[in-house]
Amino acid sequence: MIVKVTRSGGFAGLMAHGELDTSAEPDAGKLEDAVRALDQGKLGSGRPQPDRYVYRLEVRDAAGADATHLTVAEQDVDQTTAWLLDRVLGR
Numbered sequence: 112m113i114v115k116v117t118r119s120g121g122f123a124g125l126m127a128h129g130e131l132d133t134s135a136e137p138d139a140g141k142l143e144d145a146v147r148a149l150d151q152g153k154l155g156s157g158r159p160q161p162d163r164y165v166y167r168l169e170v171r172d173a174a175g176a177d178a179t180h181l182t183v184a185e186q187d188v189d190q191t192t193a194w195l196l197d198r199v200l201g202r
Contacts, residue, residue, distance in 0.1 A: 112143050115169040116199040120185075122162045129200040145195040146170055149181055159184060166196055 112134070118127040133139040133146075149168070159165045163185040170179045183192060 112139075112146060113171045113174060114142075114146055114195075114199050116196055117167045118164050118196070118200060119167070120159055120162075120164045127200050131199045142195065142198065145191050148191055149183075149195075160186060 113130065113132050115130045116128070131142070133142045136142055149170075165185065166183045166188070168181040168183070170181070171177070183196075188196065
């Protein structure tokens with residue numbers, strides 16, 4: 112599974128990008144479970160708030176596969192999603 116994250120917004124308005132191929136990670140199962148747990152219907156409004164981040168995710172089951180796009184506003188990030196975002200952006 113390939114996960115791309117773009118973080119925008121925040122106080123300084125800086126952008127960050129990250130990409131992670133879960134197949135190359137020792138905790139691939141945990142990463143993929145965290146991705147599967149993302150449900151756009153449960154992620155909140157996705158509407159940005161002043162000085163807060165917005166995360167845009169692109170998820171592909173494999174290179175060349177169709178992508179799923181999700182948007183998560185900082186105020187809607189739970190603990191599992193925060194861990195996933197940190198892993199992808201920390202690359």
